[in-house]
Amino acid sequence: MISIKNLHKKFGDLEVLKGIDADVQKGQAIVVIGPSGSGKTTFLRCLNTLETPTSGSVTIDEQTVDFSKSLSKKQIMAFRKQSAMVFQHYNLFPHMTALENVMEGPITVQKQDKKLARKKAEQLLTKVGLGEKINEYPFQLSGGQQQRVGIARALALEPKVMLFDEPTSALDPELVGEVLQVMKDLAAEGMTMVVVTHEMRFAKGVADEVLFMDEGRIIERGKPEDIFNHPKEERTQRFLNLIQKTDII
Amino acid sequence: MERLVDIAQSSFLPLIEATIQFTLPLSIISFIFGLVLAILTALARISTVKIFQIIARVYVSIIRGTPLLVQLFILFYGLPTLGITIDPFPAAVIGFSLNVGAYASEVIRAAILSIPKGQWEAADTIGMSYTQSLRRVILPQASRVSLPPLSNTFISLIKDTSLASLILVTEMFRVAQQIAATNYEFLLLYGQAALLYWVICFALSLVQGRLENRFDRYVSR
Ligand SMILES: Nc1ncnc2c1ncn2[C@@H]1O[C@H](COP(=O)(O)OP(=O)(O)OP(=O)(O)O)[C@@H](O)[C@H]1O
Ligand SMILES: [Mg+2]
Numbered sequence: 001m002i003s004i005k006n007l008h009k010k011f012g013d014l015e016v017l018k019g020i021d022a023d024v025q026k027g028q029a030i031v032v033i034g035p036s037g038s039g040k041t042t043f044l045r046c047l048n049t050l051e052t053p054t055s056g057s058v059t060i061d062e063q064t065v066d067f068s069k070s071l072s073k074k075q076i077m078a079f080r081k082q083s084a085m086v087f088q089h090y091n092l093f094p095h096m097t098a099l100e101n102v103m104e105g106p107i108t109v110q111k112q113d114k115k116l117a118r119k120k121a122e123q124l125l126t127k128v129g130l131g132e133k134i135n136e137y138p139f140q141l142s143g144g145q146q147q148r149v150g151i152a153r154a155l156a157l158e159p160k161v162m163l164f165d166e167p168t169s170a171l172d173p174e175l176v177g178e179v180l181q182v183m184k185d186l187a188a189e190g191m192t193m194v195v196v197t198h199e200m201r202f203a204k205g206v207a208d209e210v211l212f213m214d215e216g217r218i219i220e221r222g223k224p225e226d227i228f229n230h231p232k233e234e235r236t237q238r239f240l241n242l243i244q245k246t247d248i249i
Numbered sequence: 250m251e252r253l254v255d256i257a258q259s260s261f262l263p264l265i266e267a268t269i270q271f272t273l274p275l276s277i278i279s280f281i282f283g284l285v286l287a288i289l290t291a292l293a294r295i296s297t298v299k300i301f302q303i304i305a306r307v308y309v310s311i312i313r314g315t316p317l318l319v320q321l322f323i324l325f326y327g328l329p330t331l332g333i334t335i336d337p338f339p340a341a342v343i344g345f346s347l348n349v350g351a352y353a354s355e356v357i358r359a360a361i362l363s364i365p366k367g368q369w370e371a372a373d374t375i376g377m378s379y380t381q382s383l384r385r386v387i388l389p390q391a392s393r394v395s396l397p398p399l400s401n402t403f404i405s406l407i408k409d410t411s412l413a414s415l416i417l418v419t420e421m422f423r424v425a426q427q428i429a430a431t432n433y434e435f436l437l438l439y440g441q442a443a444l445l446y447w448v449i450c451f452a453l454s455l456v457q458g459r460l461e462n463r464f465d466r467y468v469s470r
Binding site for chain 2: 048050077080081084085087089091092093094095096104105108109110137138139140153154157
C-alpha cells in the first residue's frame with residue numbers, strides 16, 4: 001500500500017530525515033515512536049506533502065512520487081489526496097460547525113453535491129459518536145470531541161491512508177480513551193494508518209508494527225510486543241525506560 | 250432666532266441630498282475598492298515573491314508618507330499637466346481608494362498573520378488550493394479580527410470625504426460652504442454638517458456592533 005524509499009528532508013542545513021525506508025501493507029496500522037525532535041512529525045508531514053521531501057520517493061496505492069525531481073503543484077495535489085492528516089491540536093476551522101468542518105473538503109475541494117456531502121458528514125459524525133453535536137462550533141466541544149471531528153473531517157475525503165500525529169497528546173487523560181476507541185474501530189475496519197503516538201496500550205492492542213525513530217532514522221522496527229518487551233537497540237531501551245519513568249504512557 | 254430656524258430648515262434638504270448623492274457613494278465605493286486593493290496588497294506583502302513585496306511596500310510607504318489632500322490635488326489639479334484629466338468624483342474615488350488600500354492593507358496583513366499556521370495546514374491537508382484556503386478558511390477568520398480597525402478606517406474615510414470639497418466634488422461639506430457663503434451663517438451651517446457626519450458615523454458604529462455579535466457566535470466568551 002505504502003512504500004517509502006530513502007526519504008530525506010532538510011530544513012536549510014538541518015537534515016531532519018536521513019533516509020527513511022518503510023513499507024506498509026494495506027489495512028495495517030503502524031505506530032511510530034521516538035524522542036522529541038527525532039523527526040516523527042516531519043515524517044508524517046512528508047507523506048501528506050505538507051512538507052516537500054528533499055529527495056526519495058513515496059508510493060501510495062501504486063501512485064509513486066519521486067521527490068528528487070521537480071514536481072508541479074498539480075502532481076503534489078493529486079498525491080496529497082491519497083492520505084489525510086489528523087493533527088495534535090485538531091486544527092478544526094473555528095468558524096464552522098462540526099458538520100461544516102466535515103463537509104468542507106467534499107464540497108469545496110471535491111465539488112460534491114451539497115445534500116450528499118451533508119448526509120455523508122452526518123453519518124461520519126454519528127460514527128465517531130457525535131451525532132448529537134453536529135451543529136456545535138468547535139469551542140463548544142471538549143478536546144476529545146474536537147479531535148473526533150478532526151478524524152471525521154479527514155475520513156470525509158475518503159483517503160487511502162490516515163495519518164495521525166500524536167492525536168491524544170493534547171487531551172486530558174480522561175478524554176484519551178474515546179479518541180483511541182475511534183481509531184481502534186477504524187483499524188478494525190481495515191483502514192491503513194500511520195500513527196505517531198506514545199500510547200502504549202494502543203500500540204500493543206492495535207499496531208501491526210512499531211517503528212522506533214531517532215535522529216531522523218528508523219533505528220528499530222518490529223511487532224509491538226518485541227519492541228516493547230525485548231528491544232534490541234540500546235537507544236530504543238533507553239527511550240522506553242525514559243517514557244515509562246516519566247509516565248507518558 | 251426665527252431666521253436661523255428658517256435657514257437651518259431650508260439648508261437641511263440640500264445637505265441631505267448632497268450626502269446621499271455624493272458623501273455616501275464616495276465613501277462606500279472608495280471603501281469597497283480600497284478593501285480589494287488592501288487584500289491584494291496584504292497578500293503581496295506576505296507572499297514569497299520579492300517583487301510583489303517591494304511593490305506593496307513602496308505603495309504603502311508613499312500613501313502613508315504624504316498628506317491625503319496633496320494626493321487629491323495631484324490627481325485632480327496635477328495630472329492634467331500630463332494630459333490626464335479626471336472628473337472630480339472619479340478623481341476623489343481614486344484618491345480615497347488608494348488611501349484606504351494602503352492603510353487597511355496593514356490591518357489585513359496583521360489579521361492574516363494572526364491566524365494560526367495550523368489553519369493553513371488543515372486547509373492544505375483537505376486538499377485546498379491557496380485561493381480556496383484564503384476564501385474559505387483564512388479571510389473569514391481574519392475579517393473577524395480586523396472588523397474593529399476596519400470600522401475605524403471606514404469612519405475616518407467618511408469624515409475625510411469632506412476634503413473632496415477642495416477638488417470640487419459637491420459633497421455635503423461643499424454644499425454647506427456654498428450655502429454659508431450666501432448667508433454668512435458659518436457656525437450654523439458647519440454645525441449642521443458636523444451633526445450629519447456624526448449621525449452617519451454613529452449609525453455605522455451600530456452596524457459594527459451587530460456585525461461583531463454575528464462574528465462572535467463562534468468564539469467562547
Ligand atoms: N519548518 C521547520 N523549519 C526548520 N526546522 C524544523 C521545521 N520543522 C521541524 N524542524 C526541526 O526538525 C526536527 C524534527 O522535528 P519534528 O517536529 O519532526 O520532531 P518530532 O519527532 O515530531 O518531535 P516531537 O515529539 O517533539 O513532536 C526538530 O529539530 C525541529 O526543530
Ligand atoms: Mg511531533
